[in-house]
Amino acid sequence: MHGVDRLLGGFFNLFEPLFRAAQRWLGLSRLGWLFVGPNLLVFGLFTFLPILINLLYASTGGVKLMPLERPFTGAENFAILLECRDYLDIQSCRKDVFWRATFNTAKFSLIQVGLMVGLSLLTALVLNRKIVGRGFWRGVFFYPVLLSPVVVALIWKWLLQSQGVFNAGLLAAGASPVDWLLDAGWAFFWTVFVSIWAHMGFYTLILLAGLQAIPKDMYEAAQLDAASPWRTLRRITLPLLMPNLIVVLVLALIRAVQIFDEVFVLTGGGPGSATTFIVQFIYQTGFAEQIHLYGLAAAASLLLALGLIALTLAQLRLTRASEAGQKAR
Amino acid sequence: MTTQVSKTVIAAAVAAFLSIPVVAQAGEIRVMCYQDGIECDVTAEQAKRFEAANPGTKVVIDVVPYKTIVEQLPVQLAAGQGPDIARVTDLGGLSKYYLDVSAHVKDRAYWESNFGATLPWLRPTASDKGIYGFMSQLTMTGPFVNKTLFEQAKVALPGPKATWDEWVEAARKVAKATQTPAALAWDRSGHRFAGPAISYGAKIFDAKGDLVLDDGYKTTVNKFVAWHKDGAMLKEVWAGSGGSSYADSIGEFKNGRVAMVLSGSWQINRLQKDIGNAFDWVAVPNPCGPAACSGIPGGAAWVALKTSKSPKEVGMFLDFIASEANYAEFTGKTENIPAHAGLARKGVPYPGATPAARAALASFSAGVATLSPVAYQFQGYKFNRAMMLPTVARVTQAIVGEMSSDEAMTKIGADMADAVKQAQK
Numbered sequence: 111m112h113g114v115d116r117l118l119g120g121f122f123n124l125f126e127p128l129f130r131a132a133q134r135w136l137g138l139s140r141l142g143w144l145f146v147g148p149n150l151l152v153f154g155l156f157t158f159l160p161i162l163i164n165l166l167y168a169s170t171g172g173v174k175l176m177p178l179e180r181p182f183t184g185a186e187n188f189a190i191l192l193e194c195r196d197y198l199d200i201q202s203c204r205k206d207v208f209w210r211a212t213f214n215t216a217k218f219s220l221i222q223v224g225l226m227v228g229l230s231l232l233t234a235l236v237l238n239r240k241i242v243g244r245g246f247w248r249g250v251f252f253y254p255v256l257l258s259p260v261v262v263a264l265i266w267k268w269l270l271q272s273q274g275v276f277n278a279g280l281l282a283a284g285a286s287p288v289d290w291l292l293d294a295g296w297a298f299f300w301t302v303f304v305s306i307w308a309h310m311g312f313y314t315l316i317l318l319a320g321l322q323a324i325p326k327d328m329y330e331a332a333q334l335d336a337a338s339p340w341r342t343l344r345r346i347t348l349p350l351l352m353p354n355l356i357v358v359l360v361l362a363l364i365r366a367v368q369i370f371d372e373v374f375v376l377t378g379g380g381p382g383s384a385t386t387f388i389v390q391f392i393y394q395t396g397f398a399e400q401i402h403l404y405g406l407a408a409a410a411s412l413l414l415a416l417g418l419i420a421l422t423l424a425q426l427r428l429t430r431a432s433e434a435g436q437k438a439r
Numbered sequence: 440m441t442t443q444v445s446k447t448v449i450a451a452a453v454a455a456f457l458s459i460p461v462v463a464q465a466g467e468i469r470v471m472c473y474q475d476g477i478e479c480d481v482t483a484e485q486a487k488r489f490e491a492a493n494p495g496t497k498v499v500i501d502v503v504p505y506k507t508i509v510e511q512l513p514v515q516l517a518a519g520q521g522p523d524i525a526r527v528t529d530l531g532g533l534s535k536y537y538l539d540v541s542a543h544v545k546d547r548a549y550w551e552s553n554f555g556a557t558l559p560w561l562r563p564t565a566s567d568k569g570i571y572g573f574m575s576q577l578t579m580t581g582p583f584v585n586k587t588l589f590e591q592a593k594v595a596l597p598g599p600k601a602t603w604d605e606w607v608e609a610a611r612k613v614a615k616a617t618q619t620p621a622a623l624a625w626d627r628s629g630h631r632f633a634g635p636a637i638s639y640g641a642k643i644f645d646a647k648g649d650l651v652l653d654d655g656y657k658t659t660v661n662k663f664v665a666w667h668k669d670g671a672m673l674k675e676v677w678a679g680s681g682g683s684s685y686a687d688s689i690g691e692f693k694n695g696r697v698a699m700v701l702s703g704s705w706q707i708n709r710l711q712k713d714i715g716n717a718f719d720w721v722a723v724p725n726p727c728g729p730a731a732c733s734g735i736p737g738g739a740a741w742v743a744l745k746t747s748k749s750p751k752e753v754g755m756f757l758d759f760i761a762s763e764a765n766y767a768e769f770t771g772k773t774e775n776i777p778a779h780a781g782l783a784r785k786g787v788p789y790p791g792a793t794p795a796a797r798a799a800l801a802s803f804s805a806g807v808a809t810l811s812p813v814a815y816q817f818q819g820y821k822f823n824r825a826m827m828l829p830t831v832a833r834v835t836q837a838i839v840g841e842m843s844s845d846e847a848m849t850k851i852g853a854d855m856a857d858a859v860k861q862a863q864k
Contacts, residue, residue: 172864175517380683382839385680394682
C-alpha cells in the first residue's frame with residue numbers, strides 16, 4: 111500500500127464509528143440519505159433555492175429588488191410576455207422584443223447547430239486521417255476554444271467594425287466598405303460564423319474521440335469487401351459515431367439557445383433587434399435597463415428553462431433510441 | 440492518530456479563516472467614481488490630502504466605467520450593498536439610498552448658500568432638508584462642431600439662432616465636400632434626444648404632469664430617422680447596438696468621421712486632451728426648432744450612501760471636497776461648469792484649458808439661459824427614464840427598418856406606460 115492510500119484509509123477509518131452509529135439509528139435503508147445529504151444541501155442552496163426565488167420573482171411585479179417588498183401579480187408577467195393581438199405579426203405583441211428574441215434564437219439555433227455539427231464532423235473526419243501536420247491542424251481547430259468568449263468577440267469586432275481590418279482590405283482593393291455589423295443580414299451571419307469559429311474545436315474533439323474508438327477491423331473488413339468510402343461512411347462510421355453525434359447535437363443546441371456573451375460584445379444585439387437573443391432580452395429587462403423589471407425577466411427565464419427542458423428530454427429520447435438501435439444491431 | 444486529527448482540524452480552521460472576506464477597516468471609505476475626463480484622478484489627489492489631514496482615515500477611489508454606475512450600482516444598493524460614496528447621475532432615481540450627512544458637515548450655512556439651488560435635487564422628498572451630497576458639476580447637452588472641416592469645405596457656421604434643419608444642411612455640405620462619412624451624430628441617449636425634441640415643440644408632460652408623446656416628439660423622431668436613412672446621420676452610433684444601451688458620439692467626432700455631434704459639456708476636457716492640435720473644434724449653441732433652442736441640463740453628484748459603515752468620515756470627506764478651494768481645483772482641472780454658487784459668481788480660472796476649451800465652457804454657460812423650463816422639469820422627473828430608454832430602443836428599430844417611425848412612436852408610448860406602471864407598484 112502506498113503512503114497516500116494508508117493516509118486516506120486512516121482518515122476514512124476515523125468516521126467508521128460515526129457511520130456505525132448512524133446505521134443503528136437510521137437503519138440501513140435510510141443511511142443513503144446521509145451520504146447524499148451534503149450534495150443535496152449544495153444543490154438545494156445553489157440550484158433549487160434560486161429556482162424557487164425565480165418563481166417568486168416571476169409572480170411579482172414592480173421594480174423593487176427585495177422579494178418581500180414586491181407586490182404579488184400572479185401570472186401577469188407571463189401574460190405580458192405572451193400577449194399578442196395577432197400571433198403571426200410580432201409587431202402586434204405587447205413585448206415584441208421578447209418575440210423577436212425568441213424568433214432570432216430559434217433561427218440562430220437551427221442554422222448554427224446544423225452548420226456546427228456538419229462542419230465539426232467534416233473536420234473530425236479530415237483530422238482523423240493521416241494528413242501532414244495532423245497535430246498542428248488539431249491544435250489550430252481547438253485553439254479558439256481556449257479563448258474567452260469576450261476576447262473572441264473583441265477580436266472579430268476589431269476585424270468587422272466600419273473602420274476594421276476587413277473594410278481596410280476592401281478599400282485597399284478599390285472596393286466599397288461593407289456594413290458588416292450595421293446591416294441586419296450581415297450582423298446575423300457574423301454572429302453565426304463567430305460562434306461556430308469559437309466552439310467548433312470542442313465538438314470536433316468529441317467526434318474525433320468517437321472516430322478513434324471505432325475498431326479498425328471494421329474498416330479492414332469493409333476494404334476486403336471493396337466497399338466504397340461513401341458506403342463505409344454511411345454504414346460504419348456514422349452509425350458507430352451516432353452516440354457522439356447526439357451528444358454534440360444536444361450540447362450545441364443547448365449552447366445555441368443560451369447564446370449571449372459573444373453576441374452581446376460583438377453586436378450588442380443590434381442593429382435594432384436583429385441579433386437580440388433570448389438571454390440578452392432577459393439580461394436587458396432585468397439588469398441593463400435603468401428601470402429593472404425583475405419579474406418580467408424572471409418570467410422570460412422560466413419560459414427559456416421550459417424550452418431547455420424540452421431539448422433535454424429530446425436528448426434523452428434520442429440517446430435511448432440510439433442505444434436501442436445499437437443493441438438491435 | 441491524535442496528531443493526524445489535530446492537523447486536519449488546524450488545516451480546516453486555516454482554510455475557513457482564509458475564506459472569510461476582507462472586512463473594511465475602521466475609518467476606510469470607498470468611493471465609486473466614473474470619469475469622463477480626469478474627475479476621479481483629481482478626486483484621488485484630494486483624497487490623499489484628506490488622509491494626510493485626517494490620520495487613520497483611508498479613502499479608496501474605485502474608478503469604474505459609467506455603465507457600472509448606471510447598471511450595477513442600483514442593483515447593489517437595492518441589495519443593501521455598495522460603496523460609501525458614489526458619483527451618480529440618476530440623482531432622483533437613487534435618492535432613497537442616500538445618507539444624510541448634515542450632522543457631520545462643519546458649516547451647514549456654507550452648503551446652503553453655495554449648493555442651495557441643487558441640494559433639493561438629491562432629496563427624496565420636497566419637504567426633506569437633509570444634506571446628501573453635492574453636485575460635482577452642472578452639465579448641459581449641446582453640439583460640438585469640427586471647425587476645420589467647415590473651413591475646408593468653405594461652409595460658414597450657421598448663426599446662433601440657426602435651426603436643426605439648417606445645421607443638418609450645412610453639415611451635409613461639409614461632409615460631401617470633405618468626403619467625411621457622415622454629416623453628424625447624436626449620442627445614443629434619450630437624454631440627448633430630449634433637447635431637440637423640446638426645441639421641436641415636445642411638451643413632455645401633460646396637464647396632469649404625466650409623460651406624454653405629442654406632435655413635437657413625433658416630428659423629432661421622424662426627422663431623426665429620416666436623417667439616418669438619407670445618410671446625414673452616422674449610422675454606427677444608434678444602429679450599432681441593440682436595446683437602450685448608451686453610446687457616445689464623441690469617439691466618431693474625435694476621429695473626424697462627422698462634422699458635428701450632439702453631446703454635452705462634460706466632454707470638453709476629453710476633447711481638449713484627445714484632439715489636441717489635430718483639428719479645430721467649437722461648441723455651438725443648441726440649434727433651434729419652432730418652440731425653443733434647448734438642450735437638457737444635468738450633472739453628476741457626489742452622494743453619501745446608506746450602505747456606509749463610516750458616516751462620520753463620509754461626511755468629513757464630502758465636506759472636504761466641497762470646500763471652495765477644493766471645488767475650485769476640481770472644476771478648474773476637470774473643466775466643468777460649477778454648481779457652486781460662490782464660485783460661479785467669482786468665475787473659475789480653468790488653468791489648463793486651451794482657448795477652444797475656454798470658449799466651449801463659455802458657450803455652454805451662456806446656453807443655460809436658453810434652456811426651456813420643460814428641460815429642467817424633465818431632468819428632475821423621477822420617471823424620466825421611462826421615456827428616455829424606449830426612445831433609444833424604438834427609434835433605433837425604426838432607423839434599421841424593423842418598424843416605421845409611427846410604429847416606433849406607438850411602441851415608445853406603450854413601453855413608457857408599462858415602465859411607469861411597474862415603477863409605481
